[in-house]
Structures are given as structure tokens and as C-alpha cells.
Amino acid sequence: MTAETAQRFPPERLAVCTLAERPELRAQLFSAEFHSAWPEFVRHDPAASLYYGESALDRYLDFALAAVDKDAPDRVIARGFSVPIAFRDGTAGRDQLPLGGWDAVIRWADADWRAGRRSTVVSALEITVLAPYRGRGIAQLMLQAMIANMWARGFGDLYAPLRPSDKHKEPLVPFADYVARTRGDGLPEDPWLRAHVRAGGRIVRIAPYSMVIPGSLAEWSEWTGMDFARNGDIVVPGALAPVHVSREADHAVYVEPNLWVHHRV
Numbered sequence: 001m002t003a004e005t006a007q008r009f010p011p012e013r014l015a016v017c018t019l020a021e022r023p024e025l026r027a028q029l030f031s032a033e034f035h036s037a038w039p040e041f042v043r044h045d046p047a048a049s050l051y052y053g054e055s056a057l058d059r060y061l062d063f064a065l066a067a068v069d070k071d072a073p074d075r076v077i078a079r080g081f082s083v084p085i086a087f088r089d090g091t092a093g094r095d096q097l098p099l100g101g102w103d104a105v106i107r108w109a110d111a112d113w114r115a116g117r118r119s120t121v122v123s124a125l126e127i128t129v130l131a132p133y134r135g136r137g138i139a140q141l142m143l144q145a146m147i148a149n150m151w152a153r154g155f156g157d158l159y160a161p162l163r164p165s166d167k168h169k170e171p172l173v174p175f176a177d178y179v180a181r182t183r184g185d186g187l188p189e190d191p192w193l194r195a196h197v198r199a200g201g202r203i204v205r206i207a208p209y210s211m212v213i214p215g216s217l218a219e220w221s222e223w224t225g226m227d228f229a230r231n232g233d234i235v236v237p238g239a240l241a242p243v244h245v246s247r248e249a250d251h252a253v254y255v256e257p258n259l260w261v262h263h264r265v
């Protein structure tokens with residue numbers, strides 16, 4: 001056994017359940033430890049509350065996943081969120097995956113619920129592994145669990161508006177150039193995109209405005225600890241692209257690109 005495989009988390013020790021199955025784990029999915037896995041500004045995406053809001057999430061308990069180590073079954077070490085949506089069902093404007101990515105599917109799901117529309121596919125929203133457990137293959141196991149969960153509920157397609165995990169290290173590189181990079185073995189250079197492709201995911205299209213996060217300069221300062229003293233494109237830690245700042249208008253807007261990937265079972 002190589003050192004790398006020795007570090008892998010044993011798949012048989014990971015138990016993944018839905019929040020419908022284990023509602024007592026819900027608070028842990030929103031612990032400070034999980035929050036710290038994301039840049040603070042991501043939590044201020046206006047679309048998010050339509051899914052993550054207390055009463056909204058009640059609709060999606062079958063699609064919210066929690067993972068525990070069977071040796072410590074009360075501590076959640078990874079979470080996964082997905083959402084069923086109506087896609088290519090004849091609903092106006094839904095013949096293509098939305099350019100508005102993550103925000104758009106959350107809004108679609110909310111509109112579906114209001115209209116009583118039947119879902120036809122599932123969209124991934126997020127997989128997060130707690131920092132001490134990363135690099136051991138747990139995210140890949142979570143992706144498999146998310147696919148198995150949608151299959152068990154009668155769906156055959158999982159779409160993911162994927163956030164390439166290392167893009168934030170090169171925020172000035174055009175997104176299309178970054179996601180097109182491959183290694184010698186032909187697989188994508190970005191680790192999270194590679195994990196999806198290795199799991200059978202097919203790249204569909206870029207969602208150029210997947211998360212749009214506006215705020216006043218004071219709000220952005222609070223979220224980032226930065227002072228935004230000049231106009232223009234400002235690099236912010238954790239952001240995949242620069243944030244657009246207007247001092248005259250007293251606002252900054254972050255537009256995050258993501259990449260649509262399709263898993264067909």
C-alpha cells in the first residue's frame with residue numbers, strides 16, 4: 001500500500017445520511033467549523049436564503065446530506081446539499097442549463113415549489129469537508145453519495161454548478177482558460193473538477209454569473225476586512241475573480257463563474 005492510499009479514508013467507515021433520516025444533525029451542518037470552510041462573503045449571496053433559510057430547508061431534507069465516521073457517529077465531518085428542479089419539462093426558459101448557475105437553480109426550485117411543479121433532475125449545490133478531514137477522498141465519497149441519493153429518489157441526472165477549488169489562487173486568470181487546463185493524463189488540473197470528471201461527470205458549459213453578491217462598501221469591508229479604497233477590480237481572498245468596486249456608487253459586486261458538470265446515471 002502506498003503512502004497516498006494509506007491516507008485514504010476507508011469508504012466503509014463513512015456513513016452518509018439525509019437530514020430527513022437524522023434531523024438531530026441539522027445544527028451541526030451550520031456550525032462555525034463548517035462556516036469557516038467558506039469565505040464570509042459567500043454567505044451573503046441573496047439567493048441563498050431561498051434554500052438555506054430555516055423554513056426553506058425544510059422542503060429539501062431528503063437532499064441535504066451529512067457524513068459521519070462510523071467510529072464517531074455523532075460528529076458530522078462533511079455535508080452535501082442538492083436541490084430537485086424542473087428542467088427541460090416545457091417550463092419557459094428551461095431548455096438549457098442556466099447561465100446564472102447556482103443562484104438560478106435555487107430560484108428555479110423556489111418557483112417550482114410555489115407553482116407545484118414536478119422536479120425532473122437534481123442540481124448539486126455544495127459539498128464541504130471539514131478541514132482536518134480533507135485530502136483523504138471524502139469529497140469523492142460525498143459526490144458518490146449525492147448521486148446515489150438522487151438515484152434512490154427516482155432521478156437519473158445530477159447537474160453541478162461546480163466551483164473549482166483552486167481557482168481562487170489565480171483570480172486574474174480567465175475562467176475559461178483555467179477550467180480548460182489539463183494534466184499529462186488528460187484529466188483537469190483543478191482538483192475538484194478532476195474529482196467530478198473522474199466520477200464520470202461531463203463538462204457542459206460555463207455559468208458566468210453563478211453567484212452574484214452585491215453589497216455596500218461597508219458591508220464588503222465587514223465581510224473581508226479590506227478597505228476598498230479604490231475603484232475597479234479588486235482581488236479578494238477566496239474569490240475566484242476580482243470584485244467590482246465603485247466608490248461613487250458606494251457598492252461592490254462579486255460575480256462568480258462556475259462550471260456546469262453533468263452526471264448521468
Ligand SMILES: CC(C)(COP(=O)(O)OP(=O)(O)OC[C@H]1O[C@@H](n2cnc3c(N)ncnc32)[C@H](O)[C@@H]1OP(=O)(O)O)[C@@H](O)C(=O)NCCC(=O)NCCS
Nearest residue numbers: 037126127128129134135136137138139140163165191195
Ligand atoms: C473541495 C473539497 C470539498 C475537497 O474535499 P476533499 O475531501 O479534500 O477532496 P478529496 O480528498 O476527495 O480529493 C478530491 C481531489 O482533490 C485533491 N486534493 C485534495 N486536497 C488537496 C489539496 N490540499 N491540494 C491539492 N489537491 C487536493 C485530491 O488529491 C483529489 O484529486 P485526485 O483524486 O486526483 O488526487 C474541500 O476542500 C472543501 O470542503 N473545501 C471548501 C468547500 C468547497 O470549496 N467545496 C467545493 C465547492 S462546492
